[in-house]
Amino acid sequence: MSWPKRPLEEVADFCLGKMLDQTKNRGDLLPYLANVNVRWGDFDLEALREMRFEQRELDRFGLKYGDIVMCEGGEPGRCAIWKEQMPAMMFQKALHRIRPHECLNHEYLYYYFLYRGRAGHFSPLFTGATIKHLPREKLAKVEVEVPPLPIQERIASILSAYDDLIENNRRRIQLLEQAARLLYKEWFVHLRFPGHEHATITDGVPVGWEQKPLVDIAEFNLGKMLDERKNRGDLKPYLANVNVRWARIVLDNLREMRFEQRELEKFSLKLGDILMCEGGEPGRCAMWKDQIPGMMFQKALHRIRAAKDMDYRFLFHSLFHEAQSGKLAGLFTGSTIKHLPREKLAKVELVIPHQSLMQSFAEQVGPIEDQISALEAAARKAAKARDLLLPRLMNGEIAV
Known part of the structure; x- marks a missing residue:
């Protein structure tokens, strides 16, 4: 038609x-x-x-x-x-x-x-x-x-039903994310954690907590440089700076780069990895939830992976709070385009509670993260269904 x-x-x-x-x-x-x-x-x-x-x-x-x-x-x-x-x-x-x-x-x-x-x-x-x-x-x-206006309206109503579902899921995700952040602030910023009434505070930090540089509690490195003339291996999708928003990974229009077998471990992502922008808006970060298997990352991003005795959910909320509160700004380099170099990031100090409290926090936010992941998956399915319908409706292949 x-x-x-x-x-x-x-x-x-x-x-x-x-x-x-x-x-x-x-x-x-x-x-x-x-x-x-x-x-x-x-x-x-x-x-x-x-x-x-x-x-x-x-x-x-x-x-x-x-x-x-x-x-x-x-x-x-x-x-x-x-x-x-x-x-x-x-x-x-x-x-x-x-x-x-x-x-x-x-x-x-x-x-x-x-x-x-x-x-x-x-x-x-x-x-x-x-x-x-x-x-x-x-x-x-x-x-x-x-086409005639009634047909336009019908096409729009069919497609917008999917987008309405996606938007509803996004609103629910925002509320869940806010709940997790408020819990982090309540426990670790305002120090109203379970049992705080009996804690001894010294220099603003409860006894038994430690202040450690990031280099002691996580491993981190920058992604791979995009160079079409030199890169070899199989094409794989990768995340760039633009894909990492505040607490959200944007998976639209992913690009691909060639990676050799020996590079897969160095530049791949695992559940719980934290991605932080090195440039553009340094410090902007999100947590990888294994949305797409085999995902890699590019040089404009730091991959921060929690050490074995460090819970990745606690580490993410700690870094997110530091970045959002502007505490990382003093580490940026560059007069016009700002950057957060690896050597500066390594020195970021975080307050680490005792293991049992960190575990309690993880048990509280774990179900919240699971709900967020389920809603994100549902939104991706709705977007995929909409994208399958879109060309067929626009080409008149499906009568409306």
């Missing part, structure tokens, strides 16, 4: 966001989306930055429910639909804001872009030899299939 096609400039309004220029920008500080905040199908709203916007700029650079936000550079075409996740959200120049006319259902258009973008249909429009871009004038010529 074929539907009439129209260029995007005829069926939607679209524009680029505001240029970040601290010397020229005026007005009130407001949060904004940058390229890094837009994933395939959702937004990463942690650690948002702010920019000054004048009153006259609010409509031009503001987002409304149903706007499609698309990356202009980096991974051009990557997009998500804005559903008022936060009030007064603006967007930066590295992003296109696409606002469909009445002839298009906004969810249908989003799924159309999701299908075309992931299938690589935008690639011929990209400019740039190394860093790819999707300029506004090229985006304007993208042809959109426009």
Whole structure:
């Protein structure tokens, strides 16, 4: 089944966001989306930055429910639909804001872009030899299939049912993660752990606890350098800096690199390994839960593996707390692009409780982590089902 096609400039309004220029920008500080905040199908709203916007700029650079936000550079075409996740959200120049006319259902258009973008249909429009871009004038010529509005709405409702399930799971995961973090803070930051009434505190630390550098309680190393001319072996998926968010691993559009047999142990991941960004936003970290077997990691990441007498769940929450509270910032190097070198990370000191309390913490958060893993697995299955349906619905193979 074929539907009439129209260029995007005829069926939607679209524009680029505001240029970040601290010397020229005026007005009130407001949060904004940058390229890094837009994933395939959702937004990463942690650690948002702010920019000054004048009153006259609010409509031009503001987002409304149903706007499609698309990356202009980096991974051009990557997009998500804005559903008022936060009030007064603006967007930066590295992003296109696409606002469909009445002839298009906004969810249908989003799924159309999701299908075309992931299938690589935008690639011929990209400019740039190394860093790819999707300029506004090229985006304007993208042809959109426009079926009758009832069909658009039906396609959108079928696909959005899967995304609603994924979003519900994500909200539940966030609540569970928050519960685990609150427990860590209660026990090990505010020192209201079981039996704290009878503990003796010396220099702010209970007697029997120790302060140890990371090098004494974990092994860690950087991943493999990506070099297509030198790398040999079998192609395997790997995690890069962009895949590691705060407490979350993003598994969309994984890339592959060649690894030799002798490199597999050095650069592979196991359940409980902690991945921490070395650059970009140093200290950002997440725990690997064996979501995909045979996963490797790239040089922009530290792999931190707990020693035998150290529980990996306690170690993750300790490092996550240190990173989120800004305690690692003093270790960063670089004036513009920040880095967290291995030798600096080795000296990070953590307060380690006695073994029985660490084990009690692990027993409390273990079931929480199991629930999170189950919800993540269900979300991946829903996403896979949606992605199988997506091209068939968009090509008219399935009658709606």
